[in-house]
Amino acid sequence: MSLSNIYNPYLMRIEKVTEEAPGVKTFRLNFVDDSDREKFIFKAGQFGEYSVFGEGESTFCIASSPTRKDYVECTFRETGRVTSALARKEAGDIIGFRGPYGNIFPLEEWKGKNLLFIAGGIALPPMRCVIWNALELRDRFKDITVLYGARTVEDLVYKYELDEWGKRADMKLVTTVDPGGETSDWKGKVGFVPTVLEQMAPSSSDTVAIVCGPPVMIKFTFPVLEKFGFTPEAIYTTLENKMKCGVGKCGRCNVGSVYVCKDGPVFTYRQLQSLPPEY
Amino acid sequence: MQALHQKAKELLESGRAGVIVGYGKGSGDRVRPVFIRNAADVTKLMLDSRCRQNLSVYLSKPEIRKMGRPAIVAVPSVVKTIVQLISENQLKSEDLITLIVENGAVAELPDDASLEAYSASHPLVFPPTAQKEIETIEGMSLQQRFKYWQDELSRCFKCYACRAACPLCYCERCITDDNRPQWVCVASHAQGNFEWHMNRAMHLAGRCIECGSCTAACPVGIPIGLLTIEATRIVEQEFGYEPGLHCDAPSALSSFKVEDKESFIA
Amino acid sequence: MNFITQDNLLVFLKTLVDSGKELYAPQRKAEKVFFLPVEDAASIVFDYIQTTESPKDLLFPKVERLLSYDYDDGKIKVKDWAEGSKFSERVLFGSRPCDAIALKTLAEFFRLDMADPFVQQRQDALTIISVSCTKSDEFCFCTSVGAGPGDSRGSDILLTRVDDDRYLVECPTEKGKSLVESRKDLLEKGEEVERENYLAKTQQLFSHVEITKKLCGSFDSPAWNEASLRCLGCGACAYVCPVCSCFEIQDEGNNKKGDRLRCWDSCGFALFTLHTSGHNPRPTQTTRWRQRVMHKFSYMPERYNLIGCVGCGRCSRACPADMNLKEELSELSGSLEEIPQRFEDHP
Numbered sequence: 001m002s003l004s005n006i007y008n009p010y011l012m013r014i015e016k017v018t019e020e021a022p023g024v025k026t027f028r029l030n031f032v033d034d035s036d037r038e039k040f041i042f043k044a045g046q047f048g049e050y051s052v053f054g055e056g057e058s059t060f061c062i063a064s065s066p067t068r069k070d071y072v073e074c075t076f077r078e079t080g081r082v083t084s085a086l087a088r089k090e091a092g093d094i095i096g097f098r099g100p101y102g103n104i105f106p107l108e109e110w111k112g113k114n115l116l117f118i119a120g121g122i123a124l125p126p127m128r129c130v131i132w133n134a135l136e137l138r139d140r141f142k143d144i145t146v147l148y149g150a151r152t153v154e155d156l157v158y159k160y161e162l163d164e165w166g167k168r169a170d171m172k173l174v175t176t177v178d179p180g181g182e183t184s185d186w187k188g189k190v191g192f193v194p195t196v197l198e199q200m201a202p203s204s205s206d207t208v209a210i211v212c213g214p215p216v217m218i219k220f221t222f223p224v225l226e227k228f229g230f231t232p233e234a235i236y237t238t239l240e241n242k243m244k245c246g247v248g249k250c251g252r253c254n255v256g257s258v259y260v261c262k263d264g265p266v267f268t269y270r271q272l273q274s275l276p277p278e279y
Numbered sequence: 280m281q282a283l284h285q286k287a288k289e290l291l292e293s294g295r296a297g298v299i300v301g302y303g304k305g306s307g308d309r310v311r312p313v314f315i316r317n318a319a320d321v322t323k324l325m326l327d328s329r330c331r332q333n334l335s336v337y338l339s340k341p342e343i344r345k346m347g348r349p350a351i352v353a354v355p356s357v358v359k360t361i362v363q364l365i366s367e368n369q370l371k372s373e374d375l376i377t378l379i380v381e382n383g384a385v386a387e388l389p390d391d392a393s394l395e396a397y398s399a400s401h402p403l404v405f406p407p408t409a410q411k412e413i414e415t416i417e418g419m420s421l422q423q424r425f426k427y428w429q430d431e432l433s434r435c436f437k438c439y440a441c442r443a444a445c446p447l448c449y450c451e452r453c454i455t456d457d458n459r460p461q462w463v464c465v466a467s468h469a470q471g472n473f474e475w476h477m478n479r480a481m482h483l484a485g486r487c488i489e490c491g492s493c494t495a496a497c498p499v500g501i502p503i504g505l506l507t508i509e510a511t512r513i514v515e516q517e518f519g520y521e522p523g524l525h526c527d528a529p530s531a532l533s534s535f536k537v538e539d540k541e542s543f544i545a
Numbered sequence: 546m547n548f549i550t551q552d553n554l555l556v557f558l559k560t561l562v563d564s565g566k567e568l569y570a571p572q573r574k575a576e577k578v579f580f581l582p583v584e585d586a587a588s589i590v591f592d593y594i595q596t597t598e599s600p601k602d603l604l605f606p607k608v609e610r611l612l613s614y615d616y617d618d619g620k621i622k623v624k625d626w627a628e629g630s631k632f633s634e635r636v637l638f639g640s641r642p643c644d645a646i647a648l649k650t651l652a653e654f655f656r657l658d659m660a661d662p663f664v665q666q667r668q669d670a671l672t673i674i675s676v677s678c679t680k681s682d683e684f685c686f687c688t689s690v691g692a693g694p695g696d697s698r699g700s701d702i703l704l705t706r707v708d709d710d711r712y713l714v715e716c717p718t719e720k721g722k723s724l725v726e727s728r729k730d731l732l733e734k735g736e737e738v739e740r741e742n743y744l745a746k747t748q749q750l751f752s753h754v755e756i757t758k759k760l761c762g763s764f765d766s767p768a769w770n771e772a773s774l775r776c777l778g779c780g781a782c783a784y785v786c787p788v789c790s791c792f793e794i795q796d797e798g799n800n801k802k803g804d805r806l807r808c809w810d811s812c813g814f815a816l817f818t819l820h821t822s823g824h825n826p827r828p829t830q831t832t833r834w835r836q837r838v839m840h841k842f843s844y845m846p847e848r849y850n851l852i853g854c855v856g857c858g859r860c861s862r863a864c865p866a867d868m869n870l871k872e873e874l875s876e877l878s879g880s881l882e883e884i885p886q887r888f889e890d891h892p
Contacts, residue, residue: 257843434575
């Protein structure tokens with residue numbers, strides 16, 4: 001009896017392609033093989049290796065909520081060889097998917113708390129998964145607040161969902177664009193995410209903060225959270241490192257003795273503080 | 280050695296050099312590259328017949344460049360490499376101090392003219408074993424040569440030690456690192472190995488100084504330098520161009536003269 | 546105790562070749578010694594200290610085909626090369642005890658969490674006949690990393706030369722026992738001997754436990770910069786190392802058909818950790834050299850209780866810039882006199 005090949009991807013059909021922002025697309029994927037879909041389970045925070053046969057594999061989080069059983073979504077920006085090949089794919093095409101890999105956002109531990117989600121730019125996708133997951137289990141949590149910013153109005157992803165979230169009574173959404181990125185009819189805030197966060201003066205009492213964004217945004221957001229009394233254990237983030245195998249063997253994503261693909265990508269700020277700065 | 284130690288001490292103490300790039304005692308019977316920054320350490324420098332590694336490869340290393348102006352203990356292949364690097368706009372003779380040690384005396388080659396003069400008067404003596412190997416291969420038919428290289432290159436595992444040891448492979452992003460398109464297969468199967476070494480031979484044709492550092496670096500004993508040496512000799516024959524002789528020489532394969540022969544164009 | 550003469554050993558090896566098993570043994574090539582497939586048992590060499598390349602490619606080849614794809618009639622078909630592939634029965638002869646321990650460590654690493662089927666199936670199909678070391682050279686340091694010239698871990702059969710032409714035969718595993726059983730006519734019984742008496746006197750220079758402790762707080766030490774100055778950033782050390790396991794996954798083919806391959810890679814390469822955005826977490830050779838040493842001697846022990854080195858010395862022998870791991874670790878560990886001799890009963 002041969003062991004199952006851990007490098008073998010599921011075949012996924014692209015059901016829908018959405019252009020989120022310049023260079024950014026979302027794929028809604030479904031398993032070609034029904035029995036794969038039936039067996040597939042994942043939790044918020046996990047990621048996969050998405051591939052175009054002949055081009056290679058690329059790492060993105062699973063951006064749809066685990067409570068949605070009928071599809072899997074990913075959002076990516078066209079940057080290199082594999083993402084460019086993916087961007088050329090259309091609805092009906094088949095791509096590969098390996099996963100789910102990695103650890104999860106510990107929603108169980110956050111029961112009864114306020115959730116403060118802070119995301120920047122292309123980092124909303126990993127958060128979107130856990131935000132939807134939390135919204136679908138709404139009564140387990142107290143207040144849910146989402147602060148999301150991008151460089152310009154055009155760069156905001158999941159615009160239709162931002163609309164939806166903005167209209168919901170059971171959550172608070174604050175959107176912002178960098179100074180100079182606003183359009184004449186922009187109704188949201190103008191300012192860098194850390195600046196807007198400071199203006200919001202979030203309460204740290206019984207609150208968990210989840211931060212995802214480009215390194216520069218994270219660098220200035222953590223001090224703001226600490227200023228308002230958030231302890232490093234109460235701040236969660238995701239790390240990104242170059243990955244290949246996704247299962248802790250190829251050695252590429254390791255940071256000290258930790259593998260971002262196995263022990264992450266979700267880490268608390270406290271955990272980051274004990275890691276060597278190699279990410 | 281006294282003269283070399285004395286010179287190194289003077290250069291460091293006067294601040295004319297920030298680092299002396301030379302040879303020192305290595306593991307067992309070996310010598311290894313050393314980077315002397317304190318006058319107290321100059322006695323670590325040595326020079327004997329084992330000192331053949333082309334140290335000019337370290338002139339482009341960022342950590343070494345940060346140390347200030349280098350003074351390099353230059354065996355003839357190093358001088359030729361420096362001339363070639365100057366002709367390729369990678370170095371200027373005033374940015375380094377080239378030291379030659381002959382008959383117990385140390386001299387500086389301070390400018391392009393002195394570097395060229397030294398290079399011209401010190402043709403490289405090719406090790407007799409390597410010369411024999413070249414003659415053997417040249418005596419083979421094309422099919423036999425292909426079989427020979429198939430056999431040799433089957434041991435290659437794409438460690439790129441040959442590239443790392445070669446001072447003329449200074450591209451910050453090598454052709455093998457490009458993936459749009461993937462010019463050279465990453466894998467070290469037969470095709471991938473041939474692609475890499477053919478590419479390298481073509482990129483070094485007309486530039487290879489024949490220092491032999493690539494062959495010495497290869498951990499699995501492939502006489503890889505023979506390819507680049509042969510490619511360079513063909514350039515010499517066809518275009519009358521020998522690398523490492525002139526600081527203002529045009530690049531052999533990317534410059535064009537109206538008089539260039541066209542006999543091979545049908 | 547069982548013994549075998551040199552002549553009978555060659556007969557035994559010839560039997561293996563004749564029986565259709567693939568035999569890999571040390572043979573000379575290009576003035577070095579490599580593990581190569583054996584066609585003629587007479588070409589096997591015995592008088593050398595260490596092979597240039599490790600035998601790890603018998604478990605973890607430099608190119609492994611993971612899967613193939615084919616757009617037949619526009620419909621994609623994927624062939625999984627782990628499934629139903631015949632991994633041929635092989636025998637590795639002449640590995641050193643350090644090599645056998647390394648292969649054991651390598652296989653264990655690939656088994657962790659999600660087990661790699663290729664390495665596992667190759668290990669299942671491989672029998673390892675090791676030969677103890679009667680000599681070591683200035684690059685060997687197995688005794689400093691918890692291994693030794695006669696260590697039997699990882700070997701199915703361990704041979705130790707006790708006379709000019711006689712070996713002690715020990716079978717630490719059932720696999721080894723059953724292979725030996727098949728030709729027990731070639732063995733002879735003899736008086737008990739102490740294996741330790743016939744081994745190389747490889748002096749222990751440091752304790753890897755102490756090294757792991759010292760490395761714990763040394764991430765920011767300026768010593769890394771000095772140590773890595775002459776490192777040229779090639780992959781020679783990682784590729785000859787029997788424990789190094791880093792790899793990359795590369796697709797080769799076009800939009801009609803092709804393969805997904807696993808190829809060796811090295812943390813020493815400049816672009817190993819490079820993000821597509823251009824950010825590189827290990828941007829200098831210093832950071833990459835530090836990673837190599839820390840990974841083997843600090844992170845792996847901390848995380849998996851595995852040491853990433855068996856002291857075979859191949860990295861130092863292969864390095865074009867004469868980086869020497871044994872020397873570095875000895876310096877790191879401090880005074881050599883403080884470590885007691887491991888083989889105290891030998892002159």
